[in-house]
Amino acid sequence: MEKQTKIFGIRAVIEAIHSGETIDKVFVQKGLKGELFLELDKLLRKHDAINTSYVPVEKLNRLSNKNHQGVVAHISPIEFHDLENLVLDTIESGKTPLFLLLDQISDVRNFGAIIRTAECTGVNGIIIQKKGGAPVNGDTIKTSAGAVFKVPICKVDHIKDAMFFLQASGIKVIAATEKTDNTLYDLSFKEPCALIMGSEGRGINPSVLKLADDRAKLPMYGDIGSLNVSVACGAFLYEIVRQRL
Structure with missing residues (x-):
């Protein structure tokens, strides 16, 4: 309930x-x-x-x-998970780890939509920062269609600390950003990886971006030149699913 x-x-x-x-x-x-x-x-x-x-x-x-x-x-209607335990449990399970780092996504509807897609694509855990992001509330529950109760969510003091731990655990950290020549179709996501999505207005914080192991963008052919963050996240996650099938 x-x-x-x-x-x-x-x-x-x-x-x-x-x-x-x-x-x-x-x-x-x-x-x-x-x-x-x-x-x-x-x-x-x-x-x-x-x-x-x-x-x-x-x-x-x-x-x-x-x-x-x-x-x-x-x-919060949920209990948050400990990042270290979640990562270790995922590795020990034999699954190829797939984590999602959200760098201060502020809109609860975007947050909920991302959680819903993460559940559908087998994401092992979502990592958010304690301060600056959207809360887990009734709107998040509604837009996630209840997926918020199914995908482990970890809160950390700083996204950078989570990145260091993931990298030390053999998990490659890839940033979704337009600040690269690589498209997501140029990279391999078959190995253990974590995907970083940036906030709606600013994108990924520059200090976070420079710590990523690799970068990838979505090819754009229209005049607008950008996608809603939850839509972009879905495109990335389903490319990862396609590669791992």
């Missing part, structure tokens, strides 16, 4: 953090004051892995029509 993914009110969020709930993101009203808020603020600073945004009250009113007291939080 889907867990409640949204809580509101300062005290409720404080209690959720103390109880160990997996909180994806906290929205806090700009300029909020008071002793209870200071208690929450101190707690959020202590748990700096919790993604926190300070927003106008209008944003909070759109998120909840309840008495939110200036604070709304998204609780």
